[in-house]
């Protein structure tokens with residue numbers, strides 16, 4: 340009877356039973372609640388074709404959009420001690436880590452990749468929000484340092500794409516330490532005179548927005564992304580004021596000068612390519628070349644000679660001394676105006692009393 344149960348029955352079952360309809364054929368837009376067919380959604384790069392809402396996408400999907408022809412090479416993130424604090428909330432942290440690794444197939448909340456964008460070399464460090472909310476622990480910090488080192492080594496631009504809830508509380512102090520570390524990583528890139536861009540995606544909050552994500556040379560953001568440090572409710576309760584509806588959105592931040600460009604997903608690769616071409620063509624060429632030319636052609640050799648920008652360290656002390664003098668002069672000027680302003684009401688009073696005395 341074994342062959343009946345093993346072979347015949349499954350065959351009959353496969354013929355008779357209704358085939359499972361995959362439930363991922365349609366998606367609901369979280370903004371306008373319109374139904375989105377998966378194939379159309381793929382074509383529109385996961386942007387709602389009813390209301391232009393940018394749905395969250397995986398790092399893999401994003402890298403395929405950004406890099407030229409979708410070609411890139413991943414860089415492995417360094418190993419870090421698992422669960423250094425032996426942290427336990429409802430679950431052990433080590434279990435939580437394992438679960439997330441299995442669920443996402445990723446090592447941690449950051450993915451590093453290098454390739455070309457608009458023909459220019461670039462290293463990208465992108466956050467996986469699906470891995471513990473893209474939280475920044477030691478592995479993520481190490482990843483950022485590694486990516487920055489790679490950018491400096493290969494003379495590439497450095498791009499970070501945060502999507503994070505902030506620091507990883509299960510790593511306590513160690514996760515907070517990643518904030519200054521990420522800044523050091525970025526400084527390495529800046530010292531090497533390479534561009535550092537940030538593409539803020541939904542959501543960029545907490546410790547991430549309080550460190551490397553806010554010190555880019557240029558800040559791009561995806562439309563509608565939530566970008567901020569503390570949550571809206573916390574702020575409202577603290578300042579006891581109702582905040583505007585678009586508070587902490589990419590568009591609001593652009594209006595207030597924190598974001599430079601809000602760029603749609605469709606235009607993303609092109610925009611990044613243009614920016615990198617503008618910035619990298621300068622840095623890739625010998626930076627001294629143009630300046631030397633300028634010195635040769637400039638007639639007034641005395642004042643306008645761009646001495647300080649010629650070599651970085653030779654004239655550094657001169658440069659600093661000059662800058663200090665300028666700051667002092669500015670301070671003195673500011674003090675003078677402040678004094679004048681402070682004296683104004685007093686002067687008025689004197690004039691008034693003078694009038695009264697005359698009368």
Ligand SMILES: [Zn+2]
Nearest residue numbers: 368371387390
């Ligand atoms: Zn929509």
